[in-house]
Amino acid sequence: METNFAELVDAEFALEPGITYLNTASLGIGPQRAAAALHHGADAWTSGRSTFAEAEAAVDSVRRAYARLTNVPPDRVAVGSTVSAHVGLIAAALPEGAEVLIADDDFASLVTPFATRHDVKLRSVPLERLADAVRPGTDLVAVSAVQSVDGRTADLTALRHAAEAAGARVLLDATQAAGWLPLQADGFDYVVCGAYKWLLCPRGVSLLTVREGSEDGISPHFAGWYNADDIWADLYGPIPEGSLASSARRFDSAPSYLPYLGAARSLALVEELGIDAIRAHDVALAERFHAGLASLGLDAPSRGSAIVAVPGLGRLAAPLADAGIFVATRGGRLRAAFHLYNGTADVDRLLDAVAGRL
Incomplete structure (x- = not known):
């Protein structure tokens, strides 16, 4: 199993020599099969051979693959281009005076559409208190399954139970989760996902799942020709x-x-590798990084996550990039994201580079 995983990854990714890419939480690396599909689509476009049938087949493939990856029926999946547009549909449908509960410092694309509704009550609490903060009168809880800023994971089981008890709906942002963290999207009213990170798709692919019975919480404000039966x-x-x-x-x-032509091939690869195998691979690398940080006298939250953000070291991102090691700075933290095309040598190179700059 591990050999097949490694062989498939080696065949699909072609990072330049000397590059250590640990920034999937910003942008995933595209597999070769997706790049080939994009080239084919561009050639067909410029030569007059593009067809709606081929493009629609790719969209249907993405819809079905994402449904399988998140454990929902395909007819529960809506397609689009950006997370904020999908969230905006939900925000626009809230009644005046509705209370929306969010986590402190959650990603802007998830929370801003609600903040622009000045007739909606927006309440923010620390992530670890989110489930306890759900109360009668809370209409909607909107939270990222995995926090972009530091990789912490939400207690989704506790949140689901608290929302059910209070009669609140839940909007889950799976952008930093889908692709490495197993998800049961039918456990939540709405799940949005920007697929260009851990699902390895080109930018311009966003998915929304709507649980059966939760359609009345959204109005098709932006309906056009594509929404007809x-x-x-x-x-x-x-x-x-x-x-x-x-x-x-x-x-x-x-x-x-x-983008959907490439996305169909990217999601096929994720399915071939398997979310459980990807999670085991990614988290093992993250835990190796945690252990190395501890040996340097450093610590970071988010155990069990594929994202590790080290407080106070964000200043190192630029010099690390000059050395060919790509991470990110978020909230003053050095954020490293470990995915299927990374290995132990990448972790050790990052640790050595951090140690040499402390």
Whole structure:
């Protein structure tokens, strides 16, 4: 199993020699098969051979693959281009005076659409207190499954139980989770995901799952031709309400086809490797980094996560990049993200570089 995992990864990724890439939490590296699909799509576009049939097949493939990866039926998945647009659908449908509970310092694309609703009550608490802060009168909880700033994971089981007890709905942002952390999206009303990080897709691919029965919490404010039950039957004039797709497709944003051509191949690779195997690989590397940090007298939160952010060391990101080691600075922290194309040599190189700059 491990040999097949390593062989498949080696065949799909071609990082330049001397590059240690530990920044998947900002942008995932595309596999060779996805790059080939993008080249094919670009060639077809410039030569007049592009077809809607091929593009729509890719969109359907992405919808179905993401459904399998998050354990929902395909008709529960809506496609689009950005997380904030999907979140905006949910924010726009909230009634005046609704209370939305968020975690402190969560990612802007998740929380800003609610902050722009000045008639909505936005309440923010520390992540570790989120489940306890759900109360009668809370309409919606919006939280990232894994925090972008430092890799901490939300207690999703406790949150789900607290929301059910209070009659609140839950919007989960899986952008920093899907691709390495197993998810049961049908346990939450809405799950959004920007697929260009851990799912290795080109930018321009965003997915939204809507649990059956939670559709009444969203209005298709941005509906267009692509949201019709039959997209070729209602191209002109307003689409009658009864002609909108009855599935989560009514919440689609017409996709940018080129990114979806690559995304179909990227998600196929993630499925071949398996989320459980990817998680074991990624977290083992993160734990190796934690152990090395401890030997240097350093500590970081987020145990059990593929993201490790070291407080106070954000200043090292620029000199590390000059040395060919790519990490990120977030909130003054040095943030390293370990994914399937990384190995122990990458961890050790980063540790040596950090030790030499302390």
